[in-house]
Amino acid sequence: MLPRVPVSRLALSAVIGGLCLLLTNRTPAAPLDPAPMPHMAAADLDRALVAEIKARSEIMKNLEYLSDRIGGRLTGSASLERANKWTAEKMKEYGLENVRLEPWEIPYGWERGKASMRLVEPGTGVELTVASAGWSPGTKGKVTGDVVILNARTKDDLQAYKGKLKNAVILRQPPAKVAPVTDLNSYLGGRPTPKKEEPKKEEPKKEELKKEEPKKDAKEAPPFVRYDVKNEQPKEQPKGQPKDQPKEQPKKGGEFGGFGGQFQTELNDFLKAEGAACVVSDSGKPHGLLVTTGGWRGDRAVAEEGIARVYMVHEHYALLWRLASRPKETTRVEVEISNKFVPGPIVVYNTIGEVRGSEKPDEIVVVGAHLDSWELASGTTDNGTGSCVVLETARVVAALAKKGEAPKRTIRFCLFTGEEQGLYGSRKYVEKYKADLPKHSVALVHDTGTGKVLGFGTQGRTNIIPFLEPHLESLKAVDGWKGLDAGRQGGTDHLPFESAGVPGFACRQDADEYRLTHHTQSDTFDKAKEPNLIQGAQVMAVTAMRIANLPELLPRK
Structure with a gap:
């Protein structure tokens, strides 16, 4: 015979047992979504870009492949098309969106x-x-x-x-009149950077205006x-x-x-x-x-x-x-x-990919270089270097975007072709996107070889210097950076943007050995200098991200 237990104690035991059963059989609740991480401060974002490029740069790996495995990339050639396809795959690998090869045509080709x-x-x-x-x-x-x-x-x-x-x-x-190679100023120097306090001296001559427009x-x-x-x-x-x-x-x-x-x-x-x-x-x-x-x-x-x-x-x-x-x-x-002349028309391509803007995706910052080259050598410094700096800039911007630090505006990475014959690829881009150009903030172009980026010439746009330079303060910590000036530069793919009214800035670079490698049979991979190219990618990444995150587009006038 069981001992007699008071009813109140029996009820209490039943309640406790039921609760234990419920607790042991309960399906675990889904974890709460973590609170969104606050966006980095602008200066912290600059430091993150610079640090990522310094720690994990893929510039030299990509440049070696482009130079040695693909080689010279004459416009209209099979090797240039291979470079287009390879760079497009790299952009996809890095997580860029809307990667495409944009076609245009040349009337006929040529083989040496x-x-x-x-x-x-x-x-x-x-x-x-x-x-x-x-x-x-x-x-x-x-x-x-x-x-x-x-x-x-x-x-x-x-x-x-x-x-x-x-x-x-x-x-x-x-x-x-060829200077001796011991005259370093002739081959390693370059024209001095214009003084910022004298922008009025940078007003274009009539002849220069005729060349640019x-x-x-x-x-x-x-x-x-x-x-x-x-x-x-x-x-x-x-x-x-x-x-x-x-x-x-x-x-x-x-x-x-x-x-x-x-x-x-x-x-x-x-x-x-x-x-x-x-x-x-x-x-x-x-x-x-x-x-x-x-x-x-x-x-x-x-x-x-x-x-x-x-x-x-x-x-x-x-x-x-x-x-x-x-x-x-x-x-x-x-x-x-x-x-040999090759019958045309021949289709060639610009390689393009994007990191989509988080707030103003229809507004564009262009980061560009030309992918084509001459074929006496492998086209390393003209312009494999610029192309691989653009790819590296794309890699780090996309990596930060995946971590929640997407630029506010879309940054569009463009590898133009036909530059060596007259800026044709960038001109075709400007024609194609004519209706969208009012929403293009700037085009930044890297195209003077393996030298460090000293700054950007603003093509006589003196009002941009006080507007933009305060946002580039962190670049003072990057070796070689000197800043913005009102100087004008010719010779590369920023000019069609300038002619169409979009601020177009070519990197003002240390000439390094460019005057010896440019268009010559000495334009080979061994001339590339990794520290300088890392520095150039850091400058391009910080500048592009800062401009993409400005409250407004860069001023046109």
Whole structure:
């Protein structure tokens, strides 16, 4: 017989047991969503960008692949298309949105072939080092002819050479004045940064305005292209014309022709009619460095029937000039050039990806560089460096966006093509997005090789300096940064944006070895300097994010 338990105690035990059962069988509740982390202060965000690039940069890994595995990336070539696809995959890997290849067309392509020249009289047998200008034709097989210094400034002057230029190799200008490599200021320096307190001295000259905002009805350029170092001659040209079109004045020693405009057209027609073999230009670099440049002009059939044009290493050009200058002596060379024109139109692409803005996604900050290059080498410093700085900037901005620190405006990362022939890819971008340009705040472009970014020239927009510079205070801790100035820069893909009214700023960079690698066979991966490129990516990332997070778009006027 069970002992008697008071009812009140039985009831209490039942209640406790029931509660225990409920507690042991209860389904765990879903955890509460954590409270959103507060956004970083702007200065902390700057430090996070700088630290991430310093700790985990992928610049050199990407640059080595682009330089060594893909190589030179001539506009319209299969290697450039491979670079487009590879960079698009990188953008996707980094988490960018709306990654795409935006197509545009060139009228016809070009492939470099053999270019050889040998001195046959005097009979020293010296092999003269040459490289074809881009989009220039070859000779009709192997040709032997006299070297002729052609001194003519007008159509009437040409009559003195009538009947004397069959198979001739034409020199137009004296050898360039090439500084010795020990003159570091010539090769490692650059023009000084304009003083901020004197922006009024940076007002553009009439000639500069004409270069940056050419008239739409300008005549087609003569069939040659001059070689210029960036920041010395803008590349922006009227639609249908190649960059670097010369003005009606004598040019520097050794360049193709000596005058632009009507006379250049008359000269080319005369040389073709007289049966000249080719025109030679001095590369204007020390120690056997070649250069190349050029672009498509007019109809392919006309280009194929033009006159061959080559650049020659300075030492050999100076030799030919001395020999051809001897009175009553003949100088002869054997030349053979074989290039190929590729029927068009040919589709080429700009690679584009975005980190979408959290508050104003329809407003845009462009971070850009050009992906195309010349193909005497691997196009590392012109402009694999800029392309990989853009990719690195995209990587860190996207990484912070994943952590809740997305920019307020969309940052659009653009790798343009056709820059080397006249800023065509960036011009096509500006045409495509014409209706959206009022919502573009700025275009930032990296394109002067492996040197540190010292600042940005605001293209004479003096009002932007006091507006923007306070937001870039943290960059004072980045080695090499000097700040903004009102200076103007030419030669790269910010110019079409400037011409369309969008602030476009090219990085003002330490020239480093750019004057030696630019467009030459020395433009190879070993010239890249990782600390400088890390610094450049830090500057680009902080500047882009700061502008994207400003209360308003950058002022236009």
